[in-house]
Amino acid sequence: MCGRFAMDKDVDDLIQAFVADGGRAQDWRPTFSLAPTMVAPIVREHRGRDGEFKRELEPASWGFSPSWGKPGGRAPINARLETVATNGLFKRAFAGARAIVPMSGYFEWEQRDDGKQPHYLYGPDGPSGLLAAAAVGAARKEGDRWAVSFAIITREATDASGEVHDRMPVFLPPDTWQRWLDPEPVEGRAATELVGMLEDTSARVASTVTHYPVDRKVNNSRTVDPVDATLIQPLEDHA
Numbered sequence: 001m002c003g004r005f006a007m008d009k010d011v012d013d014l015i016q017a018f019v020a021d022g023g024r025a026q027d028w029r030p031t032f033s034l035a036p037t038m039v040a041p042i043v044r045e046h047r048g049r050d051g052e053f054k055r056e057l058e059p060a061s062w063g064f065s066p067s068w069g070k071p072g073g074r075a076p077i078n079a080r081l082e083t084v085a086t087n088g089l090f091k092r093a094f095a096g097a098r099a100i101v102p103m104s105g106y107f108e109w110e111q112r113d114d115g116k117q118p119h120y121l122y123g124p125d126g127p128s129g130l131l132a133a134a135a136v137g138a139a140r141k142e143g144d145r146w147a148v149s150f151a152i153i154t155r156e157a158t159d160a161s162g163e164v165h166d167r168m169p170v171f172l173p174p175d176t177w178q179r180w181l182d183p184e185p186v187e188g189r190a191a192t193e194l195v196g197m198l199e200d201t202s203a204r205v206a207s208t209v210t211h212y213p214v215d216r217k218v219n220n221s222r223t224v225d226p227v228d229a230t231l232i233q234p235l236e237d238h239a
Helices: 011-018 091-096 174-181 189-206
Strands: 005-007 031-034 039-047 053-062 078-080 098-103 105-112 115-122 131-142 145-156 167-169 210-213
Touching: 005 098, 011 039, 011 053, 011 098, 039 131, 039 145, 039 174, 091 098, 091 131, 091 189, 098 145, 098 174, 131 167, 131 174, 131 189, 145 189, 174 189
Parallel strands: 053 145, 078 145
Antiparallel strands: 005 031, 005 105, 039 053, 039 098, 098 131, 105 115, 115 210, 131 145, 145 167
8 A cells, every 4th residue: 555655846846747737736845754634736637618628736635535425434545456447436536537646755664573664665766756646536515615635546566665565556657647637537448448557557667666764753644744854764874
């Protein structure tokens, strides 16, 4: 699974990387420990009033909460690639509310005799690089505003991340972003083909993921300082 991640890029970096408009994410600040229920910038495409598609960054809370769900009900943070297109909870979002969650890297935990050892996992551009995780989004009306939320799609860990955990995010290479973000609904064979694309391309990115152990202060999401850049430093640097 994916239960914590880092996103140390600012809004301007993300706008440039994803060729997106700022949207409503201008208040975002880099974070090195982003936990469930916290707000993160996601990338989505919408059809504007002029009929043209518009790609935007928008703030969304981590924990999928669809409009038809019960307030305060279950809000899963991950959706399994194997069932995301058919699962009743995610099927509608997969069909037409697909998103990308930018992240620099993510954390997984290895169980040892003396407790849980956190590891930081990252892609080919290094610990402060940029990875694009596939996600499904949802929006629900809360008072006079729309609250946007998301769940990260995960797959079987097939490379470095499999050494510390059996699941990992589905990461998308840039040449798939446009197809994944296309807001036109997909169903039937088109949905099956889209799942196949995720399987194939995410395996390609997975082969580039590596990791190192980090300080155990990462373990408690309630006490850790999310803007502490040392959270993603190798454990040896804390010695």
